[in-house]
Amino acid sequence: MNLVINTLDELLAHAHELEREAVERYEDLAGQMEVHNQPELAELFHKMAAIEQQHVVKVESLAGSQPRPLAPWDYQWQTPESPESVPVGQGHYRMNPHQALTLVLACEERAEAFFAELAESTSDPAVREMAVQFAAEEKQHAELLKEWLARYPEPKADWWQDLDDPIAQE
Amino acid sequence: MGSGGAGSITTGSLLLEAAGQVGWYGLLTRSVGPQIRGGEALAMVRLAPTPVTGHGDRYDVLVALDWHNASRFIAEVPLDDKSLILADANGGDPPPAILATGAHLVTLPFTDLADELPGARPNLLALGMLSELLGISMDSTTQAVIRTLSDKGLSAAHATDALAAGGQLTTTFPHTQRLAPPKPRDTGRYWLITGNQAAALGALRGGVRFAAVYPITPATDLSEWMAPRLQKLGGQLIQAEDEIASMNMVLGASFGGIPSMTITSGPGLALMTETLGLAVAAEVPAVVVNVMRGGPSTGIPTKSEQSDLNIALYGLHGDAPHLVLASQSVADCLTTTQWAVQLSEALQCPAIVLSDQFMGQALTICERPAPLPDAPPRRIASAGSDRYDRYALTEDGISPMAIPGTLGRQHTADGLEHNAHGTPSSGAADHLAQLNKRCTKLEQYDYGDAWAEIDGEGETVVLTWGSTAAAVLEAATQARASGLAVKVIALRLLSPTQPDKMALAMRGARRALVVEQSHSAQFHHFLRAYYPLPDQVEVISRPGPLPIRPGEVLNLLLHGNQS
Amino acid sequence: MNKAEPLIARYSHKDYKSAVKPIWCPGCGHFGVESSLFRALAYLELPPEQVAVVSGIGCSSRIPAYTQCYGFHGVHGRAPAVATGLKLARPELTVIVTSGDGDAFSIGGNHFIHACRRNVDMTLLVMDNEVYGMTKGQPSPTTPADWDSKIAPGGTGVNPFAPLAVALASGANFIARGFSGDPNGVARLLVEAIQHPGFSFVQVLSPCVTYRPEEKFWKKMVHSSSVEPTHDPAVAGHRLLSDDGFTTGVFYIGNRPTYTATVGTSDNDLSAIEEELAI
Missing domain, CATH: 3.40.50.970 (Thiamin diphosphate (ThDP)-binding fold, Pyr/PP domains)
Known part of the structure; x- marks a missing residue:
């Protein structure tokens, strides 16, 4: 599916949904980490959610109101989900901050790629200008995340190992 | 009784209906063979001028439209030398066990007569005969027959003729089994x-x-x-x-x-x-x-x-x-x-x-049973935006239930143990609190007097439940006539148990009889588990299919366990 | 799919999500299905209190408590029956059954078949991970015959069954398959399923990261249907039976009349009925 966005309304709708879903997914992950006794990662994902929430607000202020939502399947994501969300199936109950930040970094990079591609493909100069700006912001976040990432060691080879079996629940 | 489409069940229910129309009380039960169609069938009818809730110890009249496989029913039809058997001449030979009861056998030409009369069937002749024999008005019987059988192609004239011909048959045997006349009663109440x-x-x-x-x-x-x-x-x-x-x-x-x-x-x-x-x-x-x-x-x-x-x-x-x-x-x-x-x-x-x-x-x-008084309805939670705890721990253990569609009261009804809010919980405190809640609400409720039917006074108490209560009540009445003071407690509410009410009801009891229709004495063991019984306890715990009859209860009441 | 779009969204994800946090393993496909469900409900602008989510037992069946809707978390396999009673009693509610492959197809197989056949207006959403998760990894009716497990070393030797084909043969009125890794695609299927009258069945392939880690490759195996949904059961049957089990999309849209024996306004006058008994 080719990316065709030629109005600011459409761009803002996409940007809004992208940030909103990122918030949702980070909150989901924060909850998962709380349930799995990873308070440090829970805090990290809450923090990411809060940052993305600021972006939601920013997009709303740019749009002047909450943009008109599209049907979930009408957004022109070039990925299975909106690009700034950690994809379903990612994450692990034993992951460490390095791995978590790697997931987050990938989100920022996908978002940057999305806006960059949008800027390239659009025929509308105003859309291009705003998309370029969004791409630059995402790139900036990505750079910041790379710095954070460098502070955390990579996981050990056996990071996923758990001496206990899973627990039967029902 | 009869087989192969003889219509004995229909005959029995028409007899009951006809008797009911003119003021008698009655009860009909049935026993059938294993066939889907055409099997042997037995209709057992008891009629009386007073309310009937169970069968007696014996039958006055047995009408046999035929004897096919009749031995299946012998145990269910106690007869004696005062009983009358009215059997179709073409129905075969009665089983020896029937003859051994000493009942008086009369052979009648039901099928021969039915062949001669247009629209007649042997069971209609038998019904007419019974109607006459028992003193039920032929009008009432005719109306019952027409109401039930007119849609099966039976004309009113043919029905009247067949019933009258059946009635005529009573002139050929000397016995009379007339019922005591019914007491006058209001129409529309039955x-x-x-x-x-x-x-x-x-x-x-x-x-x-x-x-x-x-x-x-x-x-x-x-x-x-x-x-x-x-x-x-x-x-x-x-x-x-x-x-x-x-x-x-x-x-x-x-x-x-x-x-x-x-x-x-x-x-x-x-x-x-x-x-x-x-x-x-x-x-x-x-x-x-x-x-x-x-x-x-x-x-x-x-x-x-x-x-x-x-x-x-x-x-x-x-x-x-x-x-x-x-x-x-x-x-x-x-x-x-x-x-x-x-x-x-x-x-x-x-x-x-x-x-x-x-x-x-x-x-x-x-x-017609009297209407029950209104009871408190289901306690419902109305819409609201404040916190809603579906399983709130209330004083009486009952918490308001929100019906789907009610704004702001969404919750999940859960089979997982939960806390008061309804959130799944495996915590010991939540489990105990909810177990207590579910127990308390049943224990604290006021069930009034309906928990049991209590009849009479006496140091001898018969404890029973369910349909055996009919035989017990009848036996108690007979025992009182013989001078034994008997109290009957028939439980309607089996769970939750009512220890205080039972203690009151059992005060002064020195002898208990337990009557139930189960091989392993389930009711007796239940009573033992939850209620104190006097030292002297006698038990009738017989399995089905034979009903417990008043006579055996009376016998136990008057004579105790002979074994 | 024609719908006047509102100026602002009346409902979003947060309006349907409760404060109870899922116990699912991080990485579980069910998180995606949960997102899809909330997106579908938000798209349809269904007030949360007008939606009932009914479930049985298993990982998937934990969903009701994770929603802000009315929920019923019952016994294993029987959710379609509970949902049937609820929908007949309260026809104005949107009733959704969430289930798993063990719950819906094994212990609940009889109810699955008869719910399809009865065609009450509801949606059955089965999160199929081809394994029992809550009891630690036993094979389910959709597990491949050679999957090695503790309970069946070397595999069960029993072929998996084809739930969509069973649903079609049983009379389901809408049949679709989605993949949890595509929440917007699943949301679309759910919207169509909920909107379509009668019994709708949506199977969502939803990987189990704990007991079937190999299922993470499902994302490379799923492919969307290249053909339009059919109204012809014969065509749908051929398509389903020749399918590799990884095709996503709507396979069948039927037009059977919906079961409508619903409870109406109650009349409390029993006098005519009691008069029948008078003698």
């Missing part, structure tokens, strides 16, 4: 009804508007009677794919705010018990009318027994307090089922009503 119909009507009176059922003998006719009538009231009855589904459909509808019920018999109840546990945990009202039959397994589906008491009381997994009630007569099937609906709704708890094949399929003439 019903001709089966226990299954009464239970269905009780449920309707209680407000049931949804039923999901799976066919099982001897409960199916309850649902067949109920289905069209439920629709007339705006409700629905649907046939589910199995008993598990029907029980779950009931919970779904009840969760949706509609009082709901199902019907079943032993094997079906076994399938429902997991879901009944869910109803206890999730606190969803639901009523199961279990019409008991001989068990275990397929057992004797067409005959009565009181052997589902244990599964009804103890069949649920976990600590699962719930309501168990028992009907005591055909008419009481209405009262008890209605009460069960009221209790289930008020207490947000499943109720099992134990009826049995005897009551369920017995056709009786009874006084």
Whole structure:
């Protein structure tokens, strides 16, 4: 599916949904980490959610109101989900901050790629200008995340190992 | 009795109806062979000028349209030398065991006469003969026949002729078995009804508007009677794919705010018990009318027994307090089922009503049961935006239930143990608090006097439940006539138990008789577990299919255990 | 799919999500299905209190408590029956059954078949991970015959069954398959399923990261249907039976009449019924 966005309304709708879903997914992950006794990662994902929430607000202020939502399947994501969300199936109950930040970094990079591609493909100069700006912001976040990432060691080879079996629940 | 389409059941019910029309009371039960069509069938009718809830110790008259496979029924038809057997001349030879009773046998030409009369059948001649013999007005009998058989092509003139010809037959034998004349009674206050119909009507009176059922003998006719009538009231009855589904459909509808019920018999109840546990945990009202039959397994589906008491009381997994009630007569099937609906709704708890094949399929003439007083309805949570705890720990243990669609009261009804809010919890404190809540609400409720029927006073107390109450009450009356002071306690509310009320009822008791229709004395053991009994206890615990008769209870009352 | 779009969204994810946090393993496909459900409900602008989510037992069946809708978390396999009773009692509610492959197809197989056949207006959403998760990794009716497990070393030797084909043969009125890794695609299927009258069945392939880690490759195996949904059961049947089990999309849209024996306004006058019994 080719990316065709030629109005600011459409761009803002996409940007809004992208940030909103990122918030949702980070909150989901924060909850998962709380349930799995990873308070440090829970805090990290809450923090990411809060940052993305600021972006939601920013997009709303740019749009002047909450943009008109599209049907979930009408957004022109070039990925299975909106690009700034950690994809379903990612994450692990034993992951460490390095791995978590790697997931987050990938989100920022996908978002940057999305806006960059949008800027390239659009025929509308105003859309291009705003998309370029969004791409630059995402790139900036990505750079910041790379710095954070460098502070955390990579996981050990056996990071996923758990001496206990899973627990039967029902 | 008769076989191969002789129509003996129809004959019996027409006789009962005709007698009822002119003021008698009566009861009809039946016994049948295993065939779907054309099998041997026996209709047992008891008529009296006073209310009848059970059979007596003997029969005055046996009409045999034929003797095919009649030995199957010998144990169910006690006859003696005062009994009269009226048999068709072409019906074959009576079994020796019948002749051994000493009953007086008269052979009559039912089939020969029927061949001569247009539209006549042997059973109509027998009915006319019985009508004349017992002193039931021929008009009443004719009307009953026309009402029932006109849609089978029988003309009024032919019916009248056949019945009259049957009546004429009584001139050929000397015996007279006339009934004592009926007492005058108001019209419109009496019903001709089966226990299954009464239970269905009780449920309707209680407000049931949804039923999901799976066919099982001897409960199916309850649902067949109920289905069209439920629709007339705006409700629905649907046939589910199995008993598990029907029980779950009931919970779904009840969760949706509609009082709901199902019907079943032993094997079906076994399938429902997991879901009944869910109803206890999730606190969803639901009523199961279990019409008991001989068990275990397929057992004797067409005959009565009181052997589902244990599964009804103890069949649920976990600590699962719930309501168990028992009907005591055909008419009481209405009262008890209605009460069960009221209790289930008020207490947000499943109720099992134990009826049995005897009551369920017995056709009786009874006084129209008085309406039950209104009971507190289901406690409902109204819309709101404040915090809502579905399983809040209230003083009486009952917490308001929000019906789906109510704004701001969303919750999940859960079979997982939960906290007061309804969130799943495996915590010890939550488990204990919710167990206490579910127990307390049943224990604190005021069940009034309906927990048992108590009759008479005396140091001798007979404890019974269900349909055996009829034989016990009759025996007690006879015992009193012999000078023995007897008190009868027939339990209607089996769970939760009522220790204080029972203690009061048993005060001064020195001797207890326990009467029940179960091989393993389930009721006796239940009483032993929950209620103090005097030192002297005698037990009649016989399995089905033979009913417990007044005479054996009387014998025990007057003479004790001879063994 | 024609719908006047509102100026602002009346509902979003947060309006349907409760404060109860899922116990699912991080990485579980069910998180995606949960998102899809909330997106579908938000798209349809269904007030949460007008939606009932009914479930049985298993990982998937935990969903009701995670929603802000009315929920019923019952016994294993029987959710379609509970939902049937609820929908007949309260026809104005949107009723959704959430289930798993063990719950819906094994212990609940009979109810699955008869719910399809009865065609009450509801949606059955089965999160199929081809394994029992809550009991630690036993094979389910959709597990391949050679999957090695503790309980069946070397595999069960029993072929998996085809739930969509069973649903079609049983009379389901809408049949679709989605993949949890595509929440917007699943949301679309759910919207169509909920909107379509009668019994709708949506199977969502939803990987189990704990007991079937190999299922993470499902994302490379799923492919969307290249053909339009059919109204012809024969065509749908051929398509389903020749399918590799990884095709996503709507396979069948039927037009069977919906079961409508619903409870209506109650009449409390029993006098006519009681008069029948008078003697």
